[in-house]
Amino acid sequence: MDESVEEKSFEPGSARFGNFINYYSFNPPNCRLDQIPPTLLHDCFPDISKDTGLVALDIGCNSGSLTVAMYEHLTANHQVPLDQFHILACDLDPVLIERAQETTKYPHNIQYVTLDIMKHALAEEVMESFIKKYSKSKLDITFCFSITMWIHLQNGDDGLKRFLKEVALRTQYLLIEPQPWKCYKSAMRRVRKLDCDDFVHFKNLKLRNQVEEEINNFLKYQCSMEVMAQFGSTRWKRKLTLYRNKR
């Protein structure tokens, strides 16, 4: 679908954290999955044994549709057994998490938790206990789908950098889909149209027009991450990039 048509049909109100209630009726999981190879986990962890399994974190999981679809997509070819892949999926909106918990198909493998990832101490505690439960020292992979803009708008440049640093520290691989600058402008247009307060950090952001490139450079040069693969752009023209931690 053409992006301007897309934008017109996507009028979700002023969800100030991107916590749109019907997000998946506008951005169905398949649009992302089509870009991601089902062999991803095996490609990243060719020596994975059944004993150790894999642990993932999905940050900003909304009502869980993409989390479930990713879980099914990445285990469909049985290179990684279904019961050996565990995802911790978090979102700051308790209503969305409740919805995800009510509809979950894989309660033993996908754990949903209400968590603001920017609350450092709590996030650390929740993640540590998840990782330890599966006898790991780090997350194997972290998913950041369409969340960087919301973190950025709510926490400014320093907040976005802190977020990226902390994510990188805790994970071996990172699959990230940052929003380009035009999405920020659309988000601002929406709040203005609805006569809501602007995002306070917006006018002071220094990471702007080239925000995707700035994120890429920050991950590479400040977080010891290297690009392993580019999976192309989604229907909403957002790039999906896989990074590996060099540490």
Ligand SMILES: C[S@@+](CC[C@H](N)C(=O)[O-])C[C@H]1O[C@@H](n2cnc3c(N)ncnc32)[C@H](O)[C@@H]1O
């Ligand atoms: C646009 S939605 C994307 C949902 C999902 N990741 C996807 O791409 O299909 C962004 C989600 O991030 C969540 N979010 C925003 N800031 C967050 C934070 N600081 N901690 C946790 N979740 C957050 C929102 O509540 C929202 O559900």
